[in-house]
Amino acid sequence: MNKTKKIKIIIGISYILIISIFLWFFFQNFSIQDFTSYELIKANRDALETIKNNNKILSSIFFLFFTIIWVLLLGFGAPVFLIGGFIFGKWLGTVLVVFGLSTGATLLYIFANFFFKDLVKDKFSSRFSNFTEKFSQNEFIFFLIYRFIGGIPFFISNILPTLFNIKLKNFFFGSIIGMTPQLFVGVSLGAGLSKILKENKEPPTLFDLILTPDIYIPILGLMILVILAFYFRKLFFK
Numbered sequence: 001m002n003k004t005k006k007i008k009i010i011i012g013i014s015y016i017l018i019i020s021i022f023l024w025f026f027f028q029n030f031s032i033q034d035f036t037s038y039e040l041i042k043a044n045r046d047a048l049e050t051i052k053n054n055n056k057i058l059s060s061i062f063f064l065f066f067t068i069i070w071v072l073l074l075g076f077g078a079p080v081f082l083i084g085g086f087i088f089g090k091w092l093g094t095v096l097v098v099f100g101l102s103t104g105a106t107l108l109y110i111f112a113n114f115f116f117k118d119l120v121k122d123k124f125s126s127r128f129s130n131f132t133e134k135f136s137q138n139e140f141i142f143f144l145i146y147r148f149i150g151g152i153p154f155f156i157s158n159i160l161p162t163l164f165n166i167k168l169k170n171f172f173f174g175s176i177i178g179m180t181p182q183l184f185v186g187v188s189l190g191a192g193l194s195k196i197l198k199e200n201k202e203p204p205t206l207f208d209l210i211l212t213p214d215i216y217i218p219i220l221g222l223m224i225l226v227i228l229a230f231y232f233r234k235l236f237f238k
Contacts, residue, residue, distance in 0.1 A: 048087050060096055063087065067100025072108055075155030077101045081183050085190025093187040094180070101183065102175040105158045109171055112159035120162050128163060135164040143170055147178025149229040182225050189218040 084093035192214030
């Protein structure tokens, strides 16, 4: 085994170890009740809003770095866009989430391209061989569409492009543009939940939630994006 391969293995093991420590720390300090109790969520929401209002710039920078680290360590962005809208609202929240996830995804791509490219090639090259020709035609446009249509777990979608040698600038800006529509919808949903918590001392019923414009409009937007993604998938990635 050559020296370079040994270094890659050591760094890869270290990465997995860091993830394990992070998950252990997270679940040692938080319980399921923290995420399901209406009273606790409302109290945390009020506390977070106070912190944000006291120093919006510092809290925005902290959340941006939190988002980047979250993607690097866990590889998925599911709760981050809801949290971004929940704390910062749909406009600032969208900006922070889009740049945070795009930056974290780009760093993860760089990491995977250096340490796990051979592994990704062994696992996925046969399944996605038809994508190679697509990306060679117009790398930026096809990567932008690839980001928009989604349908692949976020972690996999960030390391899969190592098969196609996507340029860093195309990866970063394609991620920003391609992910913005669905992230805006997700952030808007988080902002809507925050508004409901602010206006209701008691937990609303599911029926009340569905009839709230701040909830059903993002859901309708999500449905439209799913239809568009399905159309683009059929059109560009047959």
